[in-house]
Amino acid sequence: MEELSAAGEPAIATHALTKRYRGGQLAVDRLDLVVPRGSVFGFLGPNGSGKTTTIRMLMGLIEPTSGTARVLGEEMPRAGRRVLPRVGALIEGPALYGFLTGRDNLLRFDAADPTADPRTRRARVDAALDRVGLVAAAGKKARAYSLGMKQRLGLAAALLQPRELLVLDEPTNGLDPQGMREIRTLVRGLASEGTTVFLSSHLLDEIEQVCTHAAVMAQGRLLTQGTVAGLASSARGRLAVTTPDTAEAVRVLKEHGVNNLTVEDDRVTGEPPAALRELADLNAALVRAGVRVRSFGTARASLEDAFVALTGEGFDVAG
Ligand SMILES: Nc1ncnc2c1ncn2[C@@H]1O[C@H](COP(=O)(O)OP(=O)(O)OP(=O)(O)O)[C@@H](O)[C@H]1O
Numbered sequence: 001m002e003e004l005s006a007a008g009e010p011a012i013a014t015h016a017l018t019k020r021y022r023g024g025q026l027a028v029d030r031l032d033l034v035v036p037r038g039s040v041f042g043f044l045g046p047n048g049s050g051k052t053t054t055i056r057m058l059m060g061l062i063e064p065t066s067g068t069a070r071v072l073g074e075e076m077p078r079a080g081r082r083v084l085p086r087v088g089a090l091i092e093g094p095a096l097y098g099f100l101t102g103r104d105n106l107l108r109f110d111a112a113d114p115t116a117d118p119r120t121r122r123a124r125v126d127a128a129l130d131r132v133g134l135v136a137a138a139g140k141k142a143r144a145y146s147l148g149m150k151q152r153l154g155l156a157a158a159l160l161q162p163r164e165l166l167v168l169d170e171p172t173n174g175l176d177p178q179g180m181r182e183i184r185t186l187v188r189g190l191a192s193e194g195t196t197v198f199l200s201s202h203l204l205d206e207i208e209q210v211c212t213h214a215a216v217m218a219q220g221r222l223l224t225q226g227t228v229a230g231l232a233s234s235a236r237g238r239l240a241v242t243t244p245d246t247a248e249a250v251r252v253l254k255e256h257g258v259n260n261l262t263v264e265d266d267r268v269t270g271e272p273p274a275a276l277r278e279l280a281d282l283n284a285a286l287v288r289a290g291v292r293v294r295s296f297g298t299a300r301a302s303l304e305d306a307f308v309a310l311t312g313e314g315f316d317v318a319g
Pocket residue numbers: 021022023025026027045046047048049050051052053054202
């Protein structure tokens with residue numbers, strides 16, 4: 001992991017982090033998470049898989065049952081007072097006053113920060129509003145805001161001070177496609193300035209679009225973590241062959257262990273066997289059998305393919 005040694009300690013590192021709630025529910029089970037500095041890290045898992053519980057422990061809101069969590073190189077929750085000012089967090093929707101305007105909500109957040117200089121308050125609030133694209137709506141009461149605007153106002157509050165790390169719990173939950181796009185653009189912009197962004201989501205697609213790295217949780221356990229490209233490539237994509245000799249191609253491919261074959265016009269697709277090391281051997285077998293191959297290749301595997309390969313089941317968003 002080169003990025004770790006280059007940038008010193010990771011932004012987040014947990015070791016055997018565990019949370020058992022009082023009722024006995026094991027919500028997070030010996031989690032070893034490594035979030036490299038500068039990454040946009042997607043924390044992925046179906047509802048109830050332990051994402052929010054992990055985030056609460058990282059932010060020092062609840063105590064772990066056992067294990068450790070380090071954030072920006074310091075132990076949480078012990079070093080919370082030193083660490084948290086360097087972290088912007090948006091957890092379970094921002095706490096806004098509906099009767100105040102967007103701008104007044106931010107002025108209030110800023111005033112609650114003892115380290116914030118009152119003389120530069122207006123400039124900070126205006127910069128944050130600009131950052132999230134809320135300048136035009138800044139004079140409207142927050143209760144008139146759409147869900148997406150509220151979410152952006154929450155982000156603006158988290159961005160009043162420069163932050164090394166942003167922690168966002170399901171930042172696009174409940175947003176329409178336009179709202180989701182806006183949040184994605186914002187996250188990319190922040191990342192390009194060097195902010196590490198850690199965001200949880202139950203949407204595979206979203207993680208794939210915006211994240212450089214991801215971890216996959218299921219039932220409190222970490223299934224895998226790594227770069228998004230690496231996770232996707234660990235799953236083999238579907239094989240696709242175009243040929244005028246489809247029947248013969250199906251026969252040869254089946255003989256070589258290719259599963260779930262389908263034929264559509266001149267295109268034959270299927271799942272190459274896991275044991276197969278060299279895809280080129282399949283192509284050679286087709287040619288040997290006299291199948292005229294027009295094209296041969298695999299479709300790029302997605303994060304969803306990787307998830308299915310890991311768990312043997314689909315990604316169940318309903319949990
Ligand atoms: N305060 C609590 N007391 C007891 N059990 C809890 C508590 N909070 C969460 N749980 C349980 O712990 C497990 C993990 O919940 P958690 O909220 O961390 O998951 P999640 O992945 O964030 O899901 P969601 O996206 O629905 O919040 C679930 O089974 C949940 O019912």
